[in-house]
Amino acid sequence: MAIEKDQALEIKELTHRINYLNYQYYQNSVSEVSDYEFDQMLKRLQELEELHPELRQPNSPTQRVGGTITKSFKTVEHKYPMLSLGNTYSAEELREFDARVRKSVGDEVEYVCEQKFDGVAISLTYENGQFIQGATRGDGMRGDDITANVRTIRDVPLQAHGQGFPDLFEVRGEVFMPLPVFEQLNIDREEAGEQLLANPRNAASGTLKQQDSSIVAHRKLGCFSYGFYCIPNPFETHSESLQAIQKWGFKVSDTWRKCNSIEEVLAYINEWEERRFELPIATDGVVVKVNSYALQEELGFTSKSPRWAIAYKYAAMSAVTILKGIQYQVGRTGAVTPVALLEPVQLAGTVVKRASVHNANEIKRLDLRLGDTVFVEKGGEIIPKITGVDFSERKADSIAILYPENCPACGTTLVRVEGEANHYCPNEKGCPPQIMGKLEHFISRKALYIDSIGPKTVEQLFSSKLVNDVADLYDLKYEQLIGLDRMGEKTVNNILEGLQKSKEIPFDRVLFGLGIRFVGSTVAKKLVEQFPDIEALKGATYEELVAVNEIGDRIANSILEYFRNPEHILLVERLKQAGLQLKAENNAPEIESDRLEGKTFVISGVFQSVSRDELQQLIISHGGKVVSSISAKLAYLVAGDKMGPSKLEKATKLGITILSEDQFLEMIR
Ligand code: IVH
Numbered sequence: 117m118a119i120e121k122d123q124a125l126e127i128k129e130l131t132h133r134i135n136y137l138n139y140q141y142y143q144n145s146v147s148e149v150s151d152y153e154f155d156q157m158l159k160r161l162q163e164l165e166e167l168h169p170e171l172r173q174p175n176s177p178t179q180r181v182g183g184t185i186t187k188s189f190k191t192v193e194h195k196y197p198m199l200s201l202g203n204t205y206s207a208e209e210l211r212e213f214d215a216r217v218r219k220s221v222g223d224e225v226e227y228v229c230e231q232k233f234d235g236v237a238i239s240l241t242y243e244n245g246q247f248i249q250g251a252t253r254g255d256g257m258r259g260d261d262i263t264a265n266v267r268t269i270r271d272v273p274l275q276a277h278g279q280g281f282p283d284l285f286e287v288r289g290e291v292f293m294p295l296p297v298f299e300q301l302n303i304d305r306e307e308a309g310e311q312l313l314a315n316p317r318n319a320a321s322g323t324l325k326q327q328d329s330s331i332v333a334h335r336k337l338g339c340f341s342y343g344f345y346c347i348p349n350p351f352e353t354h355s356e357s358l359q360a361i362q363k364w365g366f367k368v369s370d371t372w373r374k375c376n377s378i379e380e381v382l383a384y385i386n387e388w389e390e391r392r393f394e395l396p397i398a399t400d401g402v403v404v405k406v407n408s409y410a411l412q413e414e415l416g417f418t419s420k421s422p423r424w425a426i427a428y429k430y431a432a433m434s435a436v437t438i439l440k441g442i443q444y445q446v447g448r449t450g451a452v453t454p455v456a457l458l459e460p461v462q463l464a465g466t467v468v469k470r471a472s473v474h475n476a477n478e479i480k481r482l483d484l485r486l487g488d489t490v491f492v493e494k495g496g497e498i499i500p501k502i503t504g505v506d507f508s509e510r511k512a513d514s515i516a517i518l519y520p521e522n523c524p525a526c527g528t529t530l531v532r533v534e535g536e537a538n539h540y541c542p543n544e545k546g547c548p549p550q551i552m553g554k555l556e557h558f559i560s561r562k563a564l565y566i567d568s569i570g571p572k573t574v575e576q577l578f579s580s581k582l583v584n585d586v587a588d589l590y591d592l593k594y595e596q597l598i599g600l601d602r603m604g605e606k607t608v609n610n611i612l613e614g615l616q617k618s619k620e621i622p623f624d625r626v627l628f629g630l631g632i633r634f635v636g637s638t639v640a641k642k643l644v645e646q647f648p649d650i651e652a653l654k655g656a657t658y659e660e661l662v663a664v665n666e667i668g669d670r671i672a673n674s675i676l677e678y679f680r681n682p683e684h685i686l687l688v689e690r691l692k693q694a695g696l697q698l699k700a701e702n703n704a705p706e707i708e709s710d711r712l713e714g715k716t717f718v719i720s721g722v723f724q725s726v727s728r729d730e731l732q733q734l735i736i737s738h739g740g741k742v743v744s745s746i747s748a749k750l751a752y753l754v755a756g757d758k759m760g761p762s763k764l765e766k767a768t769k770l771g772i773t774i775l776s777e778d779q780f781l782e783m784i785r
Pocket of ligand 1 (some may be wrong): 422
């Protein structure tokens with residue numbers, strides 16, 4: 117009786133917890149636990165419900181396929197439900213799956229093995245070869261209509277190629293953010309001081325939920341297609357359909373393979389356990405599908421998933437180890453980031469010794485103590501991170517982590533800006549990692565691209581007291597360098613040549629190279645469009661700065677603060693004397709007419725035939741000006757789909773002329 121009562125409680129708690137995790141995952145793109153832990157919880161709940169069917173909660177997650185539906189997009193019904201897959205972590209269970217299949221349909225079974233891509237499931241509908249709808253999985257029965265966003269994904273053909281496709285069909289696939297794009301996005305976010313995205317899947321799912329499809333287009337999402345749905349189905353096997361859709365222009369990963377036995381399936385799984393890290397997308401296992409559609413039909417479905425397919429998941433993506441210490445790193449902006457030092461542990465093919473913990477809040481949130489047993493997770497090539505503490509293993513002598521009050525590099529008292537997660541060292545001119553970090557940023561690829569100077573040389577130049585800031589680089593003389601360690605004539609000449617060549621690098625990259633907080637390379641480009649030389653930018657007011665598209669309060673204040681510092685003014689002056697480009701080359705869009713002369717525009721919403729950037733260029737090239745906020749002085753509001761209601765209301769109140777996309781294009785025609 118007591119056991120029954122305990123299990124009733126466990127069912128209730130698991131139901132509640134899994135529903136919550138599903139909600140976090142599907143609505144908010146947050147994974148609070150590892151996939152492995154999640155699957156274990158779900159499995160446990162399934163077992164308990166089987167033991168006590170009468171205790172199953174009406175809202176049990178075992179009865180549903182996935183999450184809930186996001187409100188902001190139109191909801192669409194799936195013609196073919198988007199089911200999930202049963203999954204397993206063991207070869208034994210895979211053999212059991214094979215045995216079940218053979219028992220039902222006989223011994224003549226062929227399988228197709230595919231990668232299990234760790235992205236976001238998507239359904240793509242085509243009518244007469246034309247892409248007409250893209251939808252998310254939602255709860256499996258109904259999902260969000262995200263057609264406009266999907267149209268921006270290059271791997272999704274807008275028109276099927278060739279011939280021979282049915283009048284109406286659906287393709288299913290996985291949308292993902294390629295690892296290099298994800299890493300770059302996080303670099304940009306870090307530069308801009310924004311919170312980092314946890315993994316490429318969250319990044320892809322967050323991107324697909326963007327209301328503005330031009331943002332989606334910038335994120336360069338990819339899509340691997342792995343399923344074909346059509347009644348009547350013109351193909352006999354899944355593999356034939358993969359080949360066909362590939363011919364029609366869908367991107368099919370060429371990693372799939374036909375297998376004639378479960379042993380061949382296991383060999384495929386073993387082979388890809390390591391090789392999957394070569395792929396541009398994170399994968400977390402292998403999907404095994406019965407190849408013949410006739411047999412698939414015979415096998416049918418359970419309430420949640422097909423009986424003809426199973427996912428084998430690799431388990432080692434998370435590991436358990438001991439937290440030995442915390443090291444504090446000082447970045448070029450002075451931000452102090454804690455890095456966890458771990459007892460080395462094998463994880464996803466590499467030995468992990470360090471993990472990121474982001475900031476002091478994260479240490480608090482995880483309740484980390486030195487000596488703790490911690491869970492470490494890694495996805496693809498991303499730096500591993502600590503996801504939790506095994507409190508049952510906490511030793512009595514574990515040591516609380518005290519965040520340092522002084523800079524670990526220079527001893528200066530750290531400051532913490534109200535509302536920000538990071539601690540900063542304010543000693544910009546005297547803190548070695550900040551000085552060297554700024555130099556490294558300045559010479560990096562996206563900035564001045566001086567590749568004859570590497571991090572080692574930076575350190576050498578700094579420690580020999582030749583260089584303390586970026587302007588010092590341009591004062592370097594042959595005689596000073598030739599005397600240094602490991603500096604031969606050729607090296608010195610290369611360095612000087614590299615510096616000389618950097619004087620041709622355009623203004624926006626020099627501006628980025630200055631390392632102003634929150635001014636990443638994209639922001640630098642936007643700024644240069646509106647302020648064609650450094651003097652204009654230096655003199656810009658807060659109002660002028662925030663009037664620039666995509667420049668908000670935080671960036672504007674950071675720029676104002678930068679130029680308030682006389683040392684920065686001097687630095688910029690020295691760079692100008694050295695001959696760097698602090699003026700934009702004639703980058704203004706070509707002037708086509710003066711039809712919009714003296715008129716100001718606000719652009720809002722999403723447009724059909726032009727992107728927001730193109731719209732802005734059009735306005736400028738016809739003599740108009742684009743601002744970001746609505747005031748009585750505004751001439752026009754160009755309104756696209758899904759524009760904010762408050763903007764519309766304000767514009768209507770002030771009696772501002774509202775133009776549709778077509779009306780605007782008509783105006784300049
Ligand atoms: S087939 C009825 N193939 O895994 C089964 N799914 O747990 C339909 N996934 O929602 C799915 N790679 O997002 C299939 N090669 C692949 C896959 C794959 C990733 C995802 C998909 C699906 C989930 C099922």
